[in-house]
Amino acid sequence: MYLDSDLDHIRRTYHFDPIVDLLIPNIRMDAPKLATPVIARCADGTEYLLSRQQEFGSLLARSVPEDRIRLFEGYVTLDPRLKKAESAQNFAAAVRALTDDKVITVDPGFPYSRYLALCEHLTVDVEARPAPTSPRVNVFAVEAGDVLATFARLRARGPEVAARVIAGVPHLDGLAAEFTADVDTRFSALDKLAGRLGISALLSSAPPNFSELTGSAWRAGVHALWDRASGMVFILARHDVFGVEGHPVGSYPDLAAAVDALVGQAALGVEEHWLDVTTALELRSGERRLVPASMPLGAWRDHRDAEDLPFQIIAARASRFCIEGALAFAQDRLDSHGGVRENEVYARYLDLVHEFRRRYEIPFALEPFFVNLHAADRSLYPGPPTDFRITTNTGSVKLDAGLKVGVNGVVLGTSDMARSLVTTPQGREAYEFFLKVVREDIIGTLTVGRNCEQVHHDAVAAIMRNRARLIELDLLSDDVDFPAEYGKRNVGHLMGKQESFGIEFKPGHDIALPARSLGAAEIQWSYGRYSIGAEDMWYLGADKTYITSM
Numbered sequence: 001m002y003l004d005s006d007l008d009h010i011r012r013t014y015h016f017d018p019i020v021d022l023l024i025p026n027i028r029m030d031a032p033k034l035a036t037p038v039i040a041r042c043a044d045g046t047e048y049l050l051s052r053q054q055e056f057g058s059l060l061a062r063s064v065p066e067d068r069i070r071l072f073e074g075y076v077t078l079d080p081r082l083k084k085a086e087s088a089q090n091f092a093a094a095v096r097a098l099t100d101d102k103v104i105t106v107d108p109g110f111p112y113s114r115y116l117a118l119c120e121h122l123t124v125d126v127e128a129r130p131a132p133t134s135p136r137v138n139v140f141a142v143e144a145g146d147v148l149a150t151f152a153r154l155r156a157r158g159p160e161v162a163a164r165v166i167a168g169v170p171h172l173d174g175l176a177a178e179f180t181a182d183v184d185t186r187f188s189a190l191d192k193l194a195g196r197l198g199i200s201a202l203l204s205s206a207p208p209n210f211s212e213l214t215g216s217a218w219r220a221g222v223h224a225l226w227d228r229a230s231g232m233v234f235i236l237a238r239h240d241v242f243g244v245e246g247h248p249v250g251s252y253p254d255l256a257a258a259v260d261a262l263v264g265q266a267a268l269g270v271e272e273h274w275l276d277v278t279t280a281l282e283l284r285s286g287e288r289r290l291v292p293a294s295m296p297l298g299a300w301r302d303h304r305d306a307e308d309l310p311f312q313i314i315a316a317r318a319s320r321f322c323i324e325g326a327l328a329f330a331q332d333r334l335d336s337h338g339g340v341r342e343n344e345v346y347a348r349y350l351d352l353v354h355e356f357r358r359r360y361e362i363p364f365a366l367e368p369f370f371v372n373l374h375a376a377d378r379s380l381y382p383g384p385p386t387d388f389r390i391t392t393n394t395g396s397v398k399l400d401a402g403l404k405v406g407v408n409g410v411v412l413g414t415s416d417m418a419r420s421l422v423t424t425p426q427g428r429e430a431y432e433f434f435l436k437v438v439r440e441d442i443i444g445t446l447t448v449g450r451n452c453e454q455v456h457h458d459a460v461a462a463i464m465r466n467r468a469r470l471i472e473l474d475l476l477s478d479d480v481d482f483p484a485e486y487g488k489r490n491v492g493h494l495m496g497k498q499e500s501f502g503i504e505f506k507p508g509h510d511i512a513l514p515a516r517s518l519g520a521a522e523i524q525w526s527y528g529r530y531s532i533g534a535e536d537m538w539y540l541g542a543d544k545t546y547i548t549s550m
Helices: 007-014 053-061 080-084 091-098 112-119 144-155 158-166 186-197 207-214 255-263 277-283 294-302 305-337 342-360 425-445 452-464 467-472 482-486
Strands: 002-004 038-041 047-052 069-072 103-106 123-126 137-142 201-204 222-227 233-238 247-252 268-270 290-292 339-341 365-375 389-391 396-407 410-414 417-422 492-495 499-504 518-527 530-540 545-547
Touching: 007 038, 038 091, 047 053, 047 091, 053 069, 069 091, 091 112, 103 112, 112 123, 112 277, 123 277, 137 144, 137 255, 144 186, 144 305, 144 410, 158 305, 158 342, 186 207, 186 294, 201 207, 201 255, 207 222, 207 233, 207 294, 207 410, 222 255, 233 255, 247 255, 255 277, 268 277, 294 499, 305 339, 305 342, 305 365, 305 389, 305 396, 305 410, 305 417, 305 492, 305 518, 305 530, 339 342, 342 365, 342 396, 365 530, 417 425, 417 518, 425 452, 425 467, 425 518, 425 530, 425 545, 452 467, 452 482, 499 518
Parallel strands: 002 103, 047 069, 103 123, 201 268, 268 290, 396 530
Antiparallel strands: 002 038, 038 047, 137 233, 137 247, 201 222, 222 233, 339 389, 365 396, 396 410, 396 417, 417 530, 492 499, 492 518, 518 530, 530 545
């Protein structure tokens, strides 16, 4: 079997964009290829597209033949119709279900973490990568103090602008007093992380971490290398990349040679969810041990996100303005024209991004980084908008989206919020109940030290108290084991320049909320005629917990 993760091959073969046309690759700014499908070519000539089940609706919307799709990582659903799609437990299990081969081959750009998972069960060969025209790497040094000074400059206007955005919002009174621009623990926190992981250096290539380490915008062909002993940050740039700031250090034959020269053969932390297998194996040669650090780095961002609180607040308030405005537009079009297309609703959402900037005189970049917009009668699965026409017969429309706020290409804040347009009295009653659970039973209980796993347990208990009514409203059936089913997904998460996948309100996340945490709380509900999203952002303040997107 040959496994092909090349995005251009997927585009040409299946006629859709595996980044733009799917949901999770946009949310995972630190690991988009970990969430994109993979082409599996079997020895008998058959070919399949392996995909996370969450993207099933988007694949069908892009006309991928259903008999060519093989799913893994089952999507949590309450509707029995969605259970008909069989799903392997994980990616490696999906591969093993298709072949008896003991040896498989993967393309040279295959995600390193998926390679590691396959190696637990199979022998995995890596196809040779064509030799680059110039593999040389130029290295530039940046002092940690200069990085801190850069972030101080980038953040300087944040408190003033965010205070203007929330002026006159009564439930956010007092929040502006917690805005700062001069607290920065990135390197002290990274040193502690390195100690826990047992690494002496860290190589970062994923956009969120690269920018957090360098204070500069990510570009293709660049890596950041942090040396624990000296505290120095090195930017390693492919030979054809120009315009990199920093003190020139030297030129090296390739990336591995540069890492050898700068930090030696000691244990190296890497982003296994971002790194491709060829690069990883080159770095792994000799005595060097690669230590997976993608998830720990996510937590490193999560725990410091309040240091950029003004930008998080701008993102949250912008999301509220744009999402609620776009759904109001959709409701108006339903009332006046009897229908509106998903893409028209999204176009209005984008217009409102510009309108928000003008209204509040936002000097920072503001742009979408993911959108989940779908009518329930098109799909109960999440996904980006299509040209599907929403009508008065549509039970609900979900708009769950995130914006990012940046300065000079460095992302300083992100949002994740959902609202729904519901067309029936029964659906509206359920939607209002879900919003109440989010705001009172989840966010209303958040305090410093609150256990993330317990938050999920209590939210499920709150829904169970209303279970009989949800059944009466045709939003649940008697035979659904709701606690077991909903135990497979979260009811919220922290934010760390994107949605956190390491600190969630979910079973198994036995983690205490630290002071000044911020994140999102949500109930996602797909059943019958409805796909409803109710999600708000929150911040754990000094004296109270704020709902920042309400």
